Amino acid sequence: MNAKNPQAILRLKIVIIVFISFLILISLVLISCHPQGKVEQLSTTPPVLYDAISNQPIPTTQQWLIPISQFGSNAIKTNLNLNELAKSLGEHAWLSPSSTFNNQSSQLHFYLDFGGQQSSRKDAEFYVLPICTNGTLTQACTSLSPKPTPIAFFNFNTANNTDYQAIQTNQSWHFYGHSDAYVLPVVHSQQLQFLVNAQIPEGYPNGWLRLSFNENPITPKPSSFFLGRNKLIYFPFLLLFIPLLAAHLYRIDKGFQSYRNLSIGLLVCILFAIHSVIWDLHYMVLGCFLLSLAGVLYAFARPLYRLFYGIGALIIAGYAQQFYAGFNSAFFMQTGLIFLIGIGLFFRTPD
Numbered sequence: 271m272n273a274k275n276p277q278a279i280l281r282l283k284i285v286i287i288v289f290i291s292f293l294i295l296i297s298l299v300l301i302s303c304h305p306q307g308k309v310e311q312l313s314t315t316p317p318v319l320y321d322a323i324s325n326q327p328i329p330t331t332q333q334w335l336i337p338i339s340q341f342g343s344n345a346i347k348t349n350l351n352l353n354e355l356a357k358s359l360g361e362h363a364w365l366s367p368s369s370t371f372n373n374q375s376s377q378l379h380f381y382l383d384f385g386g387q388q389s390s391r392k393d394a395e396f397y398v399l400p401i402c403t404n405g406t407l408t409q410a411c412t413s414l415s416p417k418p419t420p421i422a423f424f425n426f427n428t429a430n431n432t433d434y435q436a437i438q439t440n441q442s443w444h445f446y447g448h449s450d451a452y453v454l455p456v457v458h459s460q461q462l463q464f465l466v467n468a469q470i471p472e473g474y475p476n477g478w479l480r481l482s483f484n485e486n487p488i489t490p491k492p493s494s495f496f497l498g499r500n501k502l503i504y505f506p507f508l509l510l511f512i513p514l515l516a517a518h519l520y521r522i523d524k525g526f527q528s529y530r531n532l533s534i535g536l537l538v539c540i541l542f543a544i545h546s547v548i549w550d551l552h553y554m555v556l557g558c559f560l561l562s563l564a565g566v567l568y569a570f571a572r573p574l575y576r577l578f579y580g581i582g583a584l585i586i587a588g589y590a591q592q593f594y595a596g597f598n599s600a601f602f603m604q605t606g607l608i609f610l611i612g613i614g615l616f617f618r619t620p621d
Contacts, residue, residue: 309435312446313385316480322487332484334464338386338394338477340364341468346397350422355408359397359423359467366464366481368403371456374485378456380464381488382426383448386477389441395469396479399423400454403461411454411462423465424452451487496553496589505546505555512543512562519570527571528621535569535620538562538611542582553589554604557582561608564615571620583612 316335319328342362350358356365371378382398399422400411410422432447456462464481482488526532539562546558560582567575587605594600 309433309446310444313444319482320489320492322489322493325492328482328484333482334366336364336479338470341470343471346467346469355401358399359465363465363467368461368463371462378454378483379487380452380483382481384479385446388443388474390471390473392471393427393429395427397423397425397467399465401463498552499550516566531571531620532569535565539565553585557586579612583608
C-alpha cells in the first residue's frame with residue numbers, strides 16, 4: 271500500500287496541473303474574444319475615456335455627444351476663406367458652445383470617437399475645424415499633432431481605426447471607431463469652439479459622434495503600470511535579492527542537496543535574470559524576476575518554486591495577451607519558452 275501512495279500522489283498532481291492549465295487556457299481565450307464582443311455595446315453606448323496622466327475619467331463637461339442624424343449624405347464642400355468660420359464646412363455643420371479652457375501646459379488634446387450600425391459598405395467622412403477666439407481675433411486653431419495637417423481642419427473616416435461586428439453576414443454591421451489624437455496650442459483664457467460636419471451615406475440608420483477635449487492626452491483605457499515600457503531605475507537593486515536569497519538558503523541547508531537541482535535551478539535563474547535586464551516592458555521585467563526567484567528555490571528544493579513560477583508566468587501571459595491584442599504569433603513567441611520550461615519544472619520535481 272505504501273509503495274502505491276507515491277504513484278497515486280503523482281497522478282493526482284498531474285491531474286491538478288492539467289486541470290489548472292485548462293482553466294487558464296479557457297480564461298485567456300475568453301479574455302481574448304471579449305473585446306470583439308464589445309463592439310455591439312460600443313455601437314450604442316459611448317465608452318468611458320480617461321486622462322492618460324491621472325487615469326481619471328474625462329469629465330462629461332469636456333465631452334459633446336453629437337447624433338449622426340445631425341448630418342447629411344452630400345459631399346462636404348469646405349471653404350476656409352469665408353469671413354464667418356462657422357460656415358466653413360458647408361451645410362448641416364454642428365458648432366459647439368464656446369468655452370474657456372484654462373490649463374498649465376497651454377495645450378489642448380482632443381479626440382473623436384463614433385459608433386452605430388450600417389448596412390452600406392460606403393465609409394462615413396468626418397470633418398472638424400477648431401476655432402480659437404483671442405479678444406476680437408477669431409481664427410482656425412493651429413495643430414501641434416505629430417502628423418500635422420497642411421489644412422486647418424481635420425478629416426477622418428470609418429475606413430481607419432474602426433472595429434466591426436457583423437449583424438447579418440455581408441449585409442449589416444455594428445461599428446465603433448475613433449480619430450487619431452490631436453493637439454492644439456491654447457492661450458490662457460482663450461475662447462474655443464469646434465465646428466463639426468460629416469458625410470453620412472445612406473445605410474447608417476442610427477449612430478453617434480463624440481468630441482472630447484482635455485489638458486492631458488486622452489486614452490480609451492486606463493494606463494497600466496505593467497504595460498509601461500520605460501526603464502525601471504531601481505530595479506537593478508532588486509536583482510541583488512537573488513544572490514542574497516541563494517546565500518541565505520545555502521547557509522540554512524549547509525550546502526546543496528542535489529547537483530542536478532543546482533544545475534537546473536541555476537540555468538533557469540540566469541536565463542530569466544538576463545531577460546529581466548534586457549526587457550523594458552514592465553510585465554516582462556517583473557515576471558522574469560519572479561521566474562528567476564523560482565529557479566533559486568528549485569535549486570534548493572523548496573516547494574514554493576511552483577508558486578513563484580506560476581505567478582510570474584501568469585503575469586507575463588495575461589499582460590502579453592493585452593499588449594499583443596490576443597493570441598497571435600507575437601504572444602506565443604514571447605510566452606512559449608516560459609510555458610515549456612514551466613511544464614518541465616512542474617513535472618520534474620527537485621530531488
